[in-house]
Amino acid sequence: MLFGVQYWPRIYCKLSSLKSLLRLYCFFLYFHWRMKFTIQINTGPYTHQASDTAYHFTRAALKAGHTIHRIFFYHDGVNNSSIFNVPPRDERNIQQLWSTLAEENSLDMVVCAASAQRRGILDQKEADRHAKPAANIAPNFAISGLGQLIEAAIVSDRLLIFGD
């Protein structure tokens, strides 16, 4: 811990002026309040609230100035990325909400490849490879491996999991 008790005497000695105190305070604020989050979503849209909660959390985190390192869609969560979802007009379109949020904030949204293949979420390359009539992955979602989740967990400050 950077600001553990054992460091206080040394830091205190270095505080020769008000300016350095201010700099220390800014340093403290920056590292303690600007977090790098990774979000994992395990459930599809509509049946469970998890994707909605994750969406509202992500928006609030961005608004507070935090960084979203990656949003990882796992298990049935991959169904959030299907462009073939056509909910009634007076209802929220969860896939579109995610695509738009990603577009506006340059979010990295990754769909687990193994989970996606099991559940029929395909990009054009995979649709061609398996001779399927169409690809269905929505804009701003990318299919990639589970390693992307582990990498994100390693480099992020916090991992939040939303699911069933």
Place this chain on the structure above:
Amino acid sequence: MSVSKSFVCINRKAPYGTIYALEALEVVLIAGAFEQQVKLIFMDDGVYQLTRNQNPAGIGMKNFSKTFGALSDYDVDQIFVDSESLNLRGLDATDLQRLTHETNDAEERLSIKVVPRKELVDIIESADVLFNF
């Protein structure tokens, strides 16, 4: 990747009824492949994942419980089982698979430790990253 974190994966769901147990195992294997320190906790219905003699042939699924035996190849050799969860389900350690790993001096050790719930608090607190399935 040079950064190493301590991962704790908490498994609380029974196998086969849902996919969570299987996909949790995939996360653990990949984390192991990334050379992260991984500890596993099995509690609540998660203890059923470790039972011996699973045979899902009749329900047309793969027997993924055999994969637990490969965990030691990924240096995943700290597996904690909540004793209270076992007791509440009429199970004990003899109902579970016998998983082992080798120490540096080639000694065979048991990977599974049955521990009281209180001990799990410290294991959870020791983690940098927590996965829950």
Place this chain on the structure above:
Amino acid sequence: MATLHTVNKSPFERNSLETCLSLCRFDASVLLIEDAVVGALQNTLISKQISEAVESGIRVFALNEDLEARGLPLSRLIEGITIVDYAGFVDLAAQNSKVQSWL
């Protein structure tokens, strides 16, 4: 540093809140979201356990948007439970060193 525990299932349907409370350290925070907010009311099967957790120093929160969505009377929340919004959820995740999601 401490852990933020989130619970999203009704304690009358699943045992995740109970398991969570049994594994909270003294400095933990517990946030009830989604269906778990029904556990924030007084005089239920779980309210005694939550009150005991609050008395032992564990901080318990409930997500306002989920309480409102379900029409739960805020006047009947267990004493000591703090109401937060999504911004408060983000702050809790940042202030604690890790998040344990009891799914």
